[in-house]
Structure formats: C-alpha cells, structure tokens
Amino acid sequence: MAGILIAGLLVAMSALLIPRLVGCVYALPLHLFENVDALKALGASEERARGHRATITVLLVGWATFAALLSALCVALVRGLGFYLVPRFRESIGSLLFVIGGTGSGLDRG
Numbered sequence: 783m784a785g786i787l788i789a790g791l792l793v794a795m796s797a798l799l800i801p802r803l804v805g806c807v808y809a810l811p812l813h814l815f816e817n818v819d820a821l822k823a824l825g826a827s828e829e830r831a832r833g834h835r836a837t838i839t840v841l842l843v844g845w846a847t848f849a850a851l852l853s854a855l856c857v858a859l860v861r862g863l864g865f866y867l868v869p870r871f872r873e874s875i876g877s878l879l880f881v882i883g884g885t886g887s888g889l890d891r892g
C-alpha cells in the first residue's frame with residue numbers, strides 16, 4: 783500500500799515539476815551568457831521553450847534516466863569489486879581497511 787501511495791505521489795510531483803522545469807531550462811544560460819535580468823530570464827526562457835516543449839521534455843527525462851542508470855552501474859561495479867577484494871585481504875587489517883574504505887563493501891557480508 784505504501785508503495786502505491788509513493789508511486790502516486792511521484793507521478794503527481796513529476797506532472798507538476800517537469801513542465802516548470804521545461805519552461806525554465808533556458809533561464810540560467812540567458813542570465814549568465816546574455817546578461818538578462820534573472821526575473822526577465824524566466825519569462826524569456828518560457829518564450830524560447832514554446833514550440834519545443836516535447837523535445838526538451840524527452841531530452842531531460844532521457845538525461846535523468848541515463849544518469850540514474852549510469853550511477854547504478856557505477857555503484858554495482860564498485861560493490862562487486864569490493865565483494866571480490868575483501869575476502870582476499872582478510873589477513874592484513876591495514877590492507878583490509880583500505881579496501882573496505884575504498885569500496886564501501888565488506889561490512890554487510892558474513
């Protein structure tokens with residue numbers, strides 16, 4: 783039940799957040815590189831995004847998905863490396879500390 787409620791909240795939050803994010807996507811570059819006032823940059827960003835919202839949305843969602851998958855892959859690789867290395871360094875506490883500290887693994891394994 784909690785999972786269903788959390789999923790519903792995530793969908794609702796995404797439905798509210800993504801359109802706002804798409805409208806503001808050009809605000810920071812406008813402010814930094816074209817010296818547009820911060821408040822005016824938000825309005826100008828909305829104007830520039832008009833007509834391109836679908837493309838921007840797909841790119842932002844794709845980028846976020848790719849970043850999450852890449853992060854999960856990196857964590858899995860480091861964790862796998864830790865599970866491989868920790869048993870091989872159990873004889874030396876000094877080496878074991880470096881391996882566990884470097885990989886964050888080994889403490890939850892029996």
